[in-house]
Amino acid sequence: MSKTKCNHCHLEFDDSVMIKEKDLNFCCKGCQGVYHLLKDDGLDSFYDKLGNKTINPPIEVDDDINRFDTKSFEEMFIHTTEDGFKQIDLIIEGIHCAACVWLNEKVLYDTDGIIGADINFTNNKAKIIWDESTVKLSDIIKKIRSIGYNAYAYDASVADEQAIKSKRDYFIRMMVAVFASMNIMMLSVAKYTGFFTGMDEEVRSYVHLGEFILATPVLFYSGWIFFRGAYYGLKNRILNMDFLVSSGATLTYIYSLFILFGAKGESYFDSVAMIITFVLVGKYLEVIGKKSAVDTLDKIKGTLPLEATIVENGIKKSIPLNSIKVGDIIELRSGEKVCIDGFIISGEGNFDESSLTGESLPIYKRQGEKVFSGTINSDSVIRYEASKTYKDSTLNSIVTLLEDSLSSKPKIEHKANEVSKGFTITILSLSVLTFLVWYFLGIDLGFNYDGTNHFEKSFIVAISVIVIACPCALALATPIASLVGISELAKKGLLFKEAKYIESMAKADTLVMDKTGTITKGELKVKKMRLLDDNIHKLNLLYSVLEASTHPVSISVKKHLEKELSLETKEIFDVKQVEAKGIKAKYKNVDGKLFHLMGGNIELLKDSGINYKFDSNNTVYLFAINRKVIATFELVDEIKEGAKELINDAYSNGLDIIMLTGDNEKVASKVASKVGIKTFVAGINPIQKAEYIKQLKEAGKTVIMAGDGINDSIALAKSDVAIAMGNSSDVTISVSDVVLLNNSLESLLKAFKISRRTYKFIKQNLTLSLVYNAITIPLAMAGFVIPLVAALSMSLSSLLVVANSMRIKQKY
Numbered sequence: 001m002s003k004t005k006c007n008h009c010h011l012e013f014d015d016s017v018m019i020k021e022k023d024l025n026f027c028c029k030g031c032q033g034v035y036h037l038l039k040d041d042g043l044d045s046f047y048d049k050l051g052n053k054t055i056n057p058p059i060e061v062d063d064d065i066n067r068f069d070t071k072s073f074e075e076m077f078i079h080t081t082e083d084g085f086k087q088i089d090l091i092i093e094g095i096h097c098a099a100c101v102w103l104n105e106k107v108l109y110d111t112d113g114i115i116g117a118d119i120n121f122t123n124n125k126a127k128i129i130w131d132e133s134t135v136k137l138s139d140i141i142k143k144i145r146s147i148g149y150n151a152y153a154y155d156a157s158v159a160d161e162q163a164i165k166s167k168r169d170y171f172i173r174m175m176v177a178v179f180a181s182m183n184i185m186m187l188s189v190a191k192y193t194g195f196f197t198g199m200d201e202e203v204r205s206y207v208h209l210g211e212f213i214l215a216t217p218v219l220f221y222s223g224w225i226f227f228r229g230a231y232y233g234l235k236n237r238i239l240n241m242d243f244l245v246s247s248g249a250t251l252t253y254i255y256s257l258f259i260l261f262g263a264k265g266e267s268y269f270d271s272v273a274m275i276i277t278f279v280l281v282g283k284y285l286e287v288i289g290k291k292s293a294v295d296t297l298d299k300i301k302g303t304l305p306l307e308a309t310i311v312e313n314g315i316k317k318s319i320p321l322n323s324i325k326v327g328d329i330i331e332l333r334s335g336e337k338v339c340i341d342g343f344i345i346s347g348e349g350n351f352d353e354s355s356l357t358g359e360s361l362p363i364y365k366r367q368g369e370k371v372f373s374g375t376i377n378s379d380s381v382i383r384y385e386a387s388k389t390y391k392d393s394t395l396n397s398i399v400t401l402l403e404d405s406l407s408s409k410p411k412i413e414h415k416a417n418e419v420s421k422g423f424t425i426t427i428l429s430l431s432v433l434t435f436l437v438w439y440f441l442g443i444d445l446g447f448n449y450d451g452t453n454h455f456e457k458s459f460i461v462a463i464s465v466i467v468i469a470c471p472c473a474l475a476l477a478t479p480i481a482s483l484v485g486i487s488e489l490a491k492k493g494l495l496f497k498e499a500k501y502i503e504s505m506a507k508a509d510t511l512v513m514d515k516t517g518t519i520t521k522g523e524l525k526v527k528k529m530r531l532l533d534d535n536i537h538k539l540n541l542l543y544s545v546l547e548a549s550t551h552p553v554s555i556s557v558k559k560h561l562e563k564e565l566s567l568e569t570k571e572i573f574d575v576k577q578v579e580a581k582g583i584k585a586k587y588k589n590v591d592g593k594l595f596h597l598m599g600g601n602i603e604l605l606k607d608s609g610i611n612y613k614f615d616s617n618n619t620v621y622l623f624a625i626n627r628k629v630i631a632t633f634e635l636v637d638e639i640k641e642g643a644k645e646l647i648n649d650a651y652s653n654g655l656d657i658i659m660l661t662g663d664n665e666k667v668a669s670k671v672a673s674k675v676g677i678k679t680f681v682a683g684i685n686p687i688q689k690a691e692y693i694k695q696l697k698e699a700g701k702t703v704i705m706a707g708d709g710i711n712d713s714i715a716l717a718k719s720d721v722a723i724a725m726g727n728s729s730d731v732t733i734s735v736s737d738v739v740l741l742n743n744s745l746e747s748l749l750k751a752f753k754i755s756r757r758t759y760k761f762i763k764q765n766l767t768l769s770l771v772y773n774a775i776t777i778p779l780a781m782a783g784f785v786i787p788l789v790a791a792l793s794m795s796l797s798s799l800l801v802v803a804n805s806m807r808i809k810q811k812y
Helices: 029-040 046-050 065-069 071-077 098-109 137-146 156-197 201-222 224-235 241-260 269-301 394-408 415-441 454-468 472-491 500-507 515-519 536-547 552-564 602-607 643-652 665-675 686-698 710-718 730-735 745-781 787-809
Strands: 003-005 012-014 019-021 024-026 086-093 114-120 125-130 150-153 307-312 315-320 329-332 342-346 349-352 363-365 382-386 494-496 510-514 520-531 573-578 582-588 594-600 619-625 628-639 656-660 679-681 703-707 721-724 738-740
Touching: 065 071, 065 137, 071 086, 071 150, 086 137, 098 114, 098 137, 125 137, 137 150, 156 201, 156 224, 156 269, 201 224, 201 241, 201 269, 224 241, 224 269, 241 269, 241 454, 415 454, 415 745, 454 745, 472 494, 472 500, 472 745, 472 787, 494 745, 500 721, 500 745, 510 515, 510 686, 515 520, 515 656, 515 665, 515 703, 520 552, 536 552, 536 582, 536 594, 536 619, 536 628, 552 619, 552 628, 594 602, 602 619, 628 665, 643 656, 643 665, 643 745, 656 665, 656 686, 665 679, 686 703, 686 710, 703 710, 710 721, 738 745, 745 787
Parallel strands: 510 656, 510 703, 656 679, 703 721, 721 738
Antiparallel strands: 003 012, 019 024, 086 125, 086 150, 114 125, 307 315, 307 329, 329 382, 342 382, 349 363, 494 738, 520 628, 573 582, 582 594, 594 619, 619 628
């Protein structure tokens, strides 16, 4: 029985089951309805864009469509914009080409009540904004399903699955290309050697055949992504790098086929394989970057518990975070994370806010003071009243801002890409023009192509233009110099996630730095120790009290004593932690004498009735026995080695330097003065840091940001180049573009120097490749260059670029 193609989905079915309508055929009423829907709405040009591709028939999903309009769904996935409209991120299933994106956007924009509908083809993610008074979300989902697609709320697990799939696909394509290229180059060595030493024609033909077998899967399987990218670029009237690669490789492949099937000359299948392989490796690195971004968001979201304990009428119960309402009473035990922002109504204690502020010292909070989601209750049981919902909480706001920053981070184009836009069409035009002139005018400048007819002769000259201008040198100009630069940086303990950040660092005009852990070491050190009683027995009691505490100040004092003295612990008892103040304990000696011990801050002594005056701008630890102070310690966060040198170099190279910190004005001013920073902003939170970076960029600045804590992650993501110190959190390292593995500011200084030198050689390489093309292309057009010489010349230009790039390793 004959098969008939459906006029909508283009799938073929038996003619007997088709719905006939004049000259039209439909496989079902759904396709028939969509066809007329598009035609009536003037969207039938979709079929021209679709071409011969097939699409899915209208979707009928057996689920409760009304669930999209429920309150719980809205709380979980829907946001309200500043204008009062609703917004959601959807994954649209079934999109496989630009025509699908065009159709969905057109249909959605033509739906009453929809304000915005933007679809990202790379991840099938759609941002929909609508007026709920005009249209319901369930109606929007129905609309999408009616034209053959399905939609569901964006979920990180779905994005992760797609990222893994994309990474696997690129890896397989890359490995096929690498394997084939390694083998084809061995054959090429024999072929080019045989050209000068003499090789039997039969042997040469076998070499050509072997190269053809290896190059074909590289071009059509591994290189498929470039053909696809070139196609979509052309659909949008853009000549991109994919078009440059695919056109050069394809035309070289076609010429090589002529040689394989009997024409005189040398094949260039090796050039085809190497072009595809080299550029594909770069593509694979981009895919890894996208997967890393998805992992980053999951890590941040994983820092909060899934449930919280609320208290209603004296009864405790655990409920999901998104079910917590403003005004709910939440109980927080020692060691637990704050899940929702709120105000303490009972209890008091220390809170570790380093995940938000980057500051190492815990903050003591009492009744009426505010606590923030993501911080940790260190040492007591408290109850607090929720002042926000989960969706509006501090940490969730950070996640949302970070996700937006990662998805919208601009990609800096290399000089090669900028030049190649015009270069590609120019070379192709010159090649076509050369062929037409030689073929129709019969130009012959005396070069004898033995065994070729007039067409082959013209074709060989035209291909010589393509081969000699093949974008190898132009394509190598930036990546090879960047590769050398990256290897040098790695030797200095610097990891650049992508080569493009070398250029960005070289061109930057603003350096923004966090204070704690970036400019300073982020570790409290004893600056001044005063022993009012150096009796070793009493100092052993001090050491014993310090041993019983896990507070950062106690740990730092304990480490200092271990370096200075040889002490031992005594058996103390009745140890009591005094919240946010210190520790109390007792000790009995062999004679039965009782000693009352206390170690902590000045507040601990005052609460015990000890009137001891001690003025200091630093963090203080005091130790008393039987109400008498016997030791005092002042602690500071030390400046990192190399900080002054880095600041001086940055200023001398025209960079503006700004220090951002959550610490107070007094401490910030002291640190800025020590290292020579002229501009600083103190007392700001993570969101304010990110907003500050955004304002700098809106003012036209190219911003480098260096930080170390989760509190810096949003600001890092907003910057042009994000630099994470070696002691950074996993989240910060994931968001960053550059990681200082050894946590040294001296390494950061070297990063600037090597980046500037590398960028200088990138520009030199681009100049070399363009000068080479300006000289050799006219010679090829005139017929003075046969394809073999063109290939050797092309290789020579590439070698020049590589040799010049090696000079980066010299003194910098």
